Amino acid sequence: MSDPSPRRxxxxxxxxxxxxxxxxxxxxxxxxxxxLAYAELAGLPAYYGLYAAALPPLVAAFFxxxxxxxxxxxxxxxxxxxGALSAFAEPFSQEWIExxxxxxxxxxxxxxxxxxxxxxVIAYFMSQPVLVGFTTAAAILILSSQLPTALGIEAEGNTxxxxxxxxxxxxxxxxxxxxxxxxxxxxxxAGGRRIHRLFPGVLIAVLIGLLxxxxxxxxxxxxxxxxxxxxxxxxxxxxxxxxxxxxxxxVIAMVGFAEPASIARIFAAQDRERWSPNKELISQGVANxxxxxxxxxxxxxxxxxxxxxxxxxxxTRWSGAVTGxxxxxxxxxxxxxxxxxRAILGAIVVAAVARLIDIPNLLRFWQLSRAQALVAWxxxxxxxxxxxxxxxxxxxxxxxxxxxxxxxxxxxxxxxAYRDGVLTVRPEGVIFFASSPDVAEAMVELLAQYPDAHRxxxxxxxxxxxxxxGALALKxxxxxxxxxxxxAEITLVPPHAQRVLDAVGEGTMAVRRPST
Numbered sequence: 001m002s003d004p005s006p007r008r009x010x011x012x013x014x015x016x017x018x019x020x021x022x023x024x025x026x027x028x029x030x031x032x033x034x035x036l037a038y039a040e041l042a043g044l045p046a047y048y049g050l051y052a053a054a055l056p057p058l059v060a061a062f063f064x065x066x067x068x069x070x071x072x073x074x075x076x077x078x079x080x081x082x083g084a085l086s087a088f089a090e091p092f093s094q095e096w097i098e099x100x101x102x103x104x105x106x107x108x109x110x111x112x113x114x115x116x117x118x119x120x121v122i123a124y125f126m127s128q129p130v131l132v133g134f135t136t137a138a139a140i141l142i143l144s145s146q147l148p149t150a151l152g153i154e155a156e157g158n159t160x161x162x163x164x165x166x167x168x169x170x171x172x173x174x175x176x177x178x179x180x181x182x183x184x185x186x187x188x189x190a191g192g193r194r195i196h197r198l199f200p201g202v203l204i205a206v207l208i209g210l211l212x213x214x215x216x217x218x219x220x221x222x223x224x225x226x227x228x229x230x231x232x233x234x235x236x237x238x239x240x241x242x243x244x245x246x247x248x249x250x251v252i253a254m255v256g257f258a259e260p261a262s263i264a265r266i267f268a269a270q271d272r273e274r275w276s277p278n279k280e281l282i283s284q285g286v287a288n289x290x291x292x293x294x295x296x297x298x299x300x301x302x303x304x305x306x307x308x309x310x311x312x313x314x315x316t317r318w319s320g321a322v323t324g325x326x327x328x329x330x331x332x333x334x335x336x337x338x339x340x341x342r343a344i345l346g347a348i349v350v351a352a353v354a355r356l357i358d359i360p361n362l363l364r365f366w367q368l369s370r371a372q373a374l375v376a377w378x379x380x381x382x383x384x385x386x387x388x389x390x391x392x393x394x395x396x397x398x399x400x401x402x403x404x405x406x407x408x409x410x411x412x413x414x415x416x417a418y419r420d421g422v423l424t425v426r427p428e429g430v431i432f433f434a435s436s437p438d439v440a441e442a443m444v445e446l447l448a449q450y451p452d453a454h455r456x457x458x459x460x461x462x463x464x465x466x467x468x469x470g471a472l473a474l475k476x477x478x479x480x481x482x483x484x485x486x487x488a489e490i491t492l493v494p495p496h497a498q499r500v501l502d503a504v505g506e507g508t509m510a511v512r513r514p515s516t
Contacts, residue, residue, distance in 0.1 A: 016322075019313030024322025026198075026312045027305045031057075031072050031323060032330060033206045034305075034352070036223065036337065037345035038073035041145060042081040042297050043091030044100055046345060047226040049073050050327060050334055052104075052296030056287035058324025063286055064317040065279035066264035070305040071287045071320060075353050076135070077256040077300040079142050083388040084248030088241060095238065099245070100297035102237045106249030107298045108288030111257065111281045120277025126258055129372045130397040132361050133379030134255070134390070139356035141387050142349060149346030152178025152220045160387050175220050178343035181209055185347035190354070198311055201351075205344055213339040221342040226334045231295035251391040252298050260284055260301025267310060304352065371408065375401045411435060414442035415462075423453040428462040436473035443477055456481050461492035471500040 035049030053072045060071040082091070084103060089095040114120070126134075144164035148155035152175025157163035167173075185205040192201030212218060261277055268275035284300065291299050309319050362380060365373035379397030386393045412435035415426040423446055427439045447453060458474060460466070466474075474490060481488035493501060 023314030028326035042078035060287040061321035063283035104292030110253035111285030115281030129376035137383035182347035189351035431470035433469035
């Protein structure tokens with residue numbers, strides 16, 4: 001019988017539709033103010049966000065696998081960019097700006113290379129504990145970084161957390177108008193989502209801010225001069241720092257791809273469509289290459305903007321191209337943003353990332369697995385302590401996650417049962433060269449515990465995987481037991497282990513398949 005609702009092939013090659021045009025423009029209206037906010041989060045002048053919002057979604061559309069994914073500046077990648085560059089230059093300096101463009105090229109090259117060698121598996125590489133721990137801590141850092149801006153002050157301090165603390169203990173420095181504008185923005189953005197997912201809270205907040213600033217001649221912190229210029233030659237970038245940016249660039253390429261991969265995978269599952277992580281890697285890679293060549297900074301996929309794209313009626317990947325064209329069309333008018341209060345930009349970021357703080361899930365790990373809880377909380381703490389070099393925290397978190405996994409793989413719990421002279425030894429998990437000694441040691445101890453046993457059965461029903469070395473080790477155990485005068489056989493062999501045992505048994509072991 002055929003599937004009544006078969007999966008559809010990728011719709012990305014279909015022609016531009018009216019829904020794409022409407023959705024692309026709608027996303028652009030949100031992307032423009034968000035790009036300004038995320039540029040400042042990345043340590044660049046706000047208007048540099050427009051460089052990262054124009055060409056990247058346009059070129060990504062030609063390679064995308066997901067028809068909904070919207071590419072451009074995002075909070076997490078912006079924070080990773082800030083952390084990666086903090087060891088090389090001062091934020092907002094010309095050197096920082098050039099390094100940001102170079103970093104985007106590194107990230108883009110890494111993702112394209114991974115996509116070409118079918119490395120989309122990295123979308124699943126970060127374990128859930130690492131991802132939750134990092135995301136929660138990063139969200140706290142993002143909120144802390146935007147606190148002074150949202151309160152209308154320039155804080156003192158050398159780190160994100162120290163500047164946030166200085167802000168909190170100096171309430172006399174807070175600027176009243178900035179606070180009001182921030183509250184209005186947060187209410188419009190966060191509260192608007194409760195009214196409807198398409199409520200244009202970001203756009204309304206920006207319009208209110210511009211109107212107020214113009215009418216009241218606002219004297220607080222504003223975006224300032226918007227000096228859009230054609231990007232310089234990529235040959236003039238600080239290529240001497242290229243190798244120093246390889247590790248942070250690779251981290252951003254991996255961590256930053258987790259979000260767009262998750263978005264695209266969810267939407268593909270909901271619409272029962274095929275999705276290719278390898279193709280999406282290439283799409284995200286060329287987007288970053290375009291951002292670097294146009295003077296921007298590393299970009300990624302946005303969940304909020306992708307959701308808007310889907311809800312408004314985006315039907316093909318070309319809605320992203322429309323978004324990029326809309327931002328390009330806005331560039332000559334970007335000067336109108338000069339008087340936009342920066343407090344609104346800070347509040348936009350706060351409203352966007354506050355829901356990423358997931359302390360309840362971190363606490364839940366203690367109930368599920370102490371080992372995985374250790375990984376999650378270690379990543380969480382390392383991200384805060386090592387700030388702004390959160391790329392290092394990610395590497396340490398992934399490393400600890402792998403170590404915990406290997407530690408568990410090295411161990412093979414062994415259960416047992418004894419009845420009427422028959423000793424049943426039941427190993428669990430993976431039996432390979434490193435865990436097979438556990439099985440051997442357990443069998444020796446059990447035989448010493450039950451000296452009256454005349455028969456040994458090695459029950460493999462709970463073994464998840466058996467490699468050649470593990471099979472040879474089990475063969476040796478059976479042969480040793482027989483030489484000691486015991487009846488011995490391997491029982492309840494899973495199909496995946498039967499082939500390996502057949503290869504090494506040479507007819508010497510009585511292997512009984514599990515009954516069905």
